[in-house]
Amino acid sequence: MKTGYWAIVESGEDTFKDVVNSIRVLDDEGVGGERGAGWGQFRIELCEIPDIIENLLVEDYESYLLISLLFFKDKTLLEELVGRRYITMTVKSKFLRGRRVDLGMISEGAISSTRIEGENLEIEGKVFHGKGTWIGLKGDLYGED
Numbered sequence: 001m002k003t004g005y006w007a008i009v010e011s012g013e014d015t016f017k018d019v020v021n022s023i024r025v026l027d028d029e030g031v032g033g034e035r036g037a038g039w040g041q042f043r044i045e046l047c048e049i050p051d052i053i054e055n056l057l058v059e060d061y062e063s064y065l066l067i068s069l070l071f072f073k074d075k076t077l078l079e080e081l082v083g084r085r086y087i088t089m090t091v092k093s094k095f096l097r098g099r100r101v102d103l104g105m106i107s108e109g110a111i112s113s114t115r116i117e118g119e120n121l122e123i124e125g126k127v128f129h130g131k132g133t134w135i136g137l138k139g140d141l142y143g144e145d
Contacts, residue, residue, distance in 0.1 A: 024044060027041075063137040065134065065137050066108055069132065071103060071132075072119060087106055087110040088110065100119075105130060112134075116132065
């Protein structure tokens with residue numbers, strides 16, 4: 001069985017090189033505990049986005065499915081989203097310098113009629129991914145027609 005992580009990087013050439021170099025450092029060092037025993041090793045594989053996925057990322061659809069966590073600071077949008085059937089909020093806790101920081105985020109599996117723009121969050125020099133990735137769905141899943 002193969003497992004792994006994937007990332008879609010949409011950026012300029014310099015930023016892309018920085019991302020790849022950062023991943024290569026992780027590849028050299030390993031990830032997680034027991035690295036000295038050989039655990040946490042992985043292989044980097046760069047590839048072009050397959051057409052079917054690229055089409056999902058750029059086409060307009062009637063509904064969108066969130067496949068990663070999403071963070072946003074827009075309080076107006078938050079008030080609009082609370083109580084919708086297809087969007088749930090979750091709290092992710094991060095520990096920074098011995099204290100807990102709680103982040104309110106939209107959970108994976110949320111469905112929206114529009115792509116909500118998320119943002120990365122920086123706390124004390126640490127960056128937490130919160131942009132979110134949406135996949136287009138055909139048909140109106142809200143049943144409001």
